Each structure stands twice: as C-alpha cells, then as structure tokens.
Amino acid sequence: IPFVEYKDSKDWYDTGDLGRMEGGKLYLMGRQKRFVKVAGEMVSLPMLEKVLQKKWGPNNEGKMTVAVEGFEATELEKTFIGILATPDADMKDLKAAQTHLRENGVNGVQLPNLLIRVKEIPLLATGKAALGSMKWLVKYKAGTLA
Secondary structure (H helix, E strand, O other): OOEEEEOOEEEEEOOOEEEEEEOOEEEEEEEOOOEEEEOOEEEEHHHHHHHHHHHOOOOOOOOOOEEEEEEEEOOOOEEEEEEEEOHHHOOOOHHHHHHHHHHOOOOHHHOOOEEEEOOOOOEOOOOOEOHHHHHHHHHHHHOOOO
16 A cells, blocks of 8 residues: 655555645645646546647657646646647647547546647757646646746
C-alpha cells in the first residue's frame, strides 16, 4: 500500500500530488506526473498527446506539431486541458481534435477544452518539451493568470 511517512505519521496516501501544509491545512500545488484530474478521473496528458500525434505528427523537419498540457484551477473548480498546435499541424479547430480523440477511444471528460495556436512547441535546450512554458500558455489562454 503506497503510504508515506510525514511528521512521524504513516497515515498519508501517496497520490503523486505535490502540496504544502500551512496552518493545519493541506494545499495541493500540482502533480509529480503529467496527469490532471477531471470529474474524479485521472487523465494522462501523454496519452492524449500520443493519440493526437498519430494524426498530427512531426513536421518535415521532425519537430513536434502538437503537444498537450493541463492544470487544475481549484479556485474555479475546473480543469483545463490545452492542445498546443503549430501551423504545420493544420488542425482545423478544437472540435476536429476532440473528434479524432473520440474516434480513438478517449471519453468525454478526458477531452481537451482549449486549443492554443503557437508558432512552435516550446522546447528546452535538451529538445524535450518545456512543460512549464506550456502550462503557462494554457493558464494564459484559460484566463487564470493574475
């Protein structure tokens, strides 16, 4: 059973959430892995990316044309899942992406609710997706940045 010890207590379940204790309250700050929770269901962002990339794969230079990132806006009681798409993806609109996902077994609560058009997918110097930058873009598009 995945329990962890915190302040001499083994009563904490390891969910993969990141949090902090303040004034006797637990504040959730994010996740260790690329999942978001929608209506009680864990949604794998890499799984959504993989399905989308079957249709909207790399461009002629081998660069990603589609990526997925999301976050839980607890203050709004809503989860945002955004698709970042470059012009090379030639993705008509969010509905086209949702239709492709449904056709490949993705159910309603797992469907992205934002489409963000970007010049290119943000990358780190290592060539990996810059998840922090992608999350910022999703938050910006969702209108949740202060």
